[in-house]
Amino acid sequence: MPELDSPNARFCEAFAGFTSKSGKESATALIRVLDGIASDLARDEGLRQKIGSEEPSIWSSLRQLWNLFIGPTSDEESAEMGILITSVARFTRNLVAGVPINQKLAYDNEPALRRILHKYSSWSVYQDTDSFVVTRMAVQTLSNIVTSNEELMSRFWKTYMSLPEEQVILIRLLTSPDTRTVLSTMVLVVNCVHENKERCSMLTKAPAGIRICITLLDRMVSLYDAEESSDGGKAFDYGYHLFAHLFDGGFTADLYAHLSVPGEVITPHQTTLLKLLDSHLQSSHSNSIHRQLCPMTSGCFFELSTYAQSAIKQAIASEIPDNADGRDAHLVPKELDLLLPKVCEALVLVTQCIVTITLSSASVRVDDLITGQDLRSVFNNARSEHELLRLLDRFLPRINFGKAVPPPSADNRQSSVAVTDPAGFFYVKRDLVRLLGILCHRDKGVQDRIRDINGIPVIMNMCVVDERNPYLREHAILTLRNLLEGNKENQAVVDSIQPSGRWDDEGVLRETPGATRK
Incomplete structure (x- = not known):
């Protein structure tokens, strides 16, 4: 009893x-x-x-x-x-x-x-x-x-992934103004998908799962500045742990694709995902995650780079003089793509991911990598980064100690970017130069290709101080060193280039009488 x-x-x-x-x-x-x-x-x-x-x-x-x-x-x-x-x-x-x-x-x-x-x-x-x-x-x-409880977690997850969006309470709970509720919900989601590929797959492919991921990414942005010891900070850590688990499990490409919007080259949620991926790669030393990210990151880079080149060409082509004879010309863009700063921001993140992967896989054999190619071989057969750097050098003025310095090719005229929000263009030159330096390191084929497309003067022109691109000068010098190492033809090109001017104290290029620019 x-x-x-x-x-x-x-x-x-x-x-x-x-x-x-x-x-x-x-x-x-x-x-x-x-x-x-x-x-x-x-x-x-x-x-x-x-x-x-x-x-x-x-x-x-x-x-x-x-x-x-x-x-x-x-x-x-x-x-x-x-x-x-x-x-x-x-x-x-x-x-x-x-x-x-x-x-x-x-x-x-x-x-x-x-x-x-x-x-x-x-x-x-x-x-x-x-x-x-x-x-x-x-x-x-x-x-x-x-x-x-594996049986109950599977039942629970399958039920919630098949519900109509308006009935998926996880989405509603993640938007709660109470960070402790958000933290409890994050714990529930992480517990359900941890070390279970089937449930991770549903999270990154099912319509309800994609909506949960979108809500999670939005919440991660809002919690980024939360104190580390606070409920908001703990919720951010759980969210980061969740996405790191998805990255390690090989679900990055699927999730990135499902976050896309038809007709848009990049979305805010894809950018946030790239930020998390870049951060995770800095702390991850697993060649397996690097291998499975090769197709996605390279494809992403070329898509963003192609879009950026097209937008910059359109802006440069629309620059017109103030007067009929063209003297004292003032470059005014007729058509400037307002999405370009966001594209460049995403391009910086993708480039940083590629640099990390390439450096980490430097000692890995090609036949060990996915599709038989590593990122280095993919980029060695392309010229997007070279052409984009050339266009950026003309499009973006250098910022020298708080002052805009127009590029030499503009003859001290105002650049198109002066009328745009510069925030999205931070680091883009620096990281592209850094990527080129890695690709041409002890690779004569890449060194020759850069010379053939007249890329050496572009790299030399990057050996300057630019507040928008910290350490641009240092990365450009290292890239130039890698371009010249063991390559007499490239060394001859540099020797033949004579300075046509000098930078004065105001950061303006002054012509040298009698000098000619190569």
């Missing part, structure tokens, strides 16, 4: 009193019993197993409670109901933690939990900060029910 004062008996007695008599007193008595037992359950796994298996069984009564909460309530009842939901959720959360049989029995309450979370994640309810504790506790309960 069960003890008269056993937790099961106390729960069932309090529940019977709550259902037989309406009123605040019976609800308060039930809450007091639930909170008392929940505190004991949090400390004692043996007690969790005991309560879940002993008579009188609590499961039928617990299910009735959860189903009671999904009914309509008046405004007067909602506050009291929220307190009761919090107590029942805390009791359930502690009861199922680490006990598979309890998790299985409690999973029957998942539909009710989903409906409760849907209600409490609405915009109108979010206006009441007192509701946050209800939402947070319900999310933690749902997380404890499925975590570490």
Whole structure:
């Protein structure tokens, strides 16, 4: 026979009193019993197993409670109901933690939990900060029910990935103004996909999964500046861990493709994903992740580079003189692609990823790499970066100690970029020069190709200070050194180039009388 004062008996007695008599007193008595037992359950796994298996069984009564909460309530009842939901959720959360049989029995309450979370994640309810504790506790309960239980996690994930978008509560919860709720939701998502390729695949391919990823990326941006020890900072770390797991699992290309928008070369969510990927590659030394990223990063680079070249050519072609005879010309762009700064920002991120991969795979044999080619061989057969650098040198003025220095080819005229937002153009020259330096290192074929397309003067022209491109000069000098190493033809080209002018104290190029520019 069960003890008269056993937790099961106390729960069932309090529940019977709550259902037989309406009123605040019976609800308060039930809450007091639930909170008392929940505190004991949090400390004692043996007690969790005991309560879940002993008579009188609590499961039928617990299910009735959860189903009671999904009914309509008046405004007067909602506050009291929220307190009761919090107590029942805390009791359930502690009861199922680490006990598979309890998790299985409690999973029957998942539909009710989903409906409760849907209600409490609405915009109108979010206006009441007192509701946050209800939402947070319900999310933690749902997380404890499925975590570490493969069967339940698979059921849960397949259900949520097949739901219509408006019913996927994970999306709504990730937009919560309460960062503790966001943190609890991040923990639930990470626990579900950790070390499971099938669930990762659904997250990066299913429509509901893509929407969750988009919401996650938006939230990562909003949490970036959060204090590391705060709930927001912890939520960011969990989000970063989730995407790092997707990168390591080989899901980057699929996710990047599904974040695209028809007719747009780059989207904000793709840019955020590239930022996370770039950060992850800086800390990852796995050749396997580098190999699987080769096709995606190279394809991305060429697509962005082609777009940037086309946009810059269009802007340069539309530059017109102030007067008919062309003297004292002032370059004014007729058509300037406003997406170009965003494209260049993404191009910098992709280039940095490629540099990291190329440097890391320098000692890896070509036949060990995906499709039989590494990134170096892919880029050695292309000329996008060379041509883009040439166009950028004409399009972007150097910033020398806070002053814009027009490029020599513009004859001290105003550059097109002067009327655009320069933020997206930071680092683009520097990183392209750096990539060229890596590609031509001890590779005569690339060295010769750069000479054949008259790229050496372009590199030499980058050996300057530019505030928009920190360390541009240093990277350009190293690239020039790699271009000349063991290549007499390239050395001869440099020897034949005579300075046609000098930079004065104002950073303006002054012509040298009698000199000619090669």
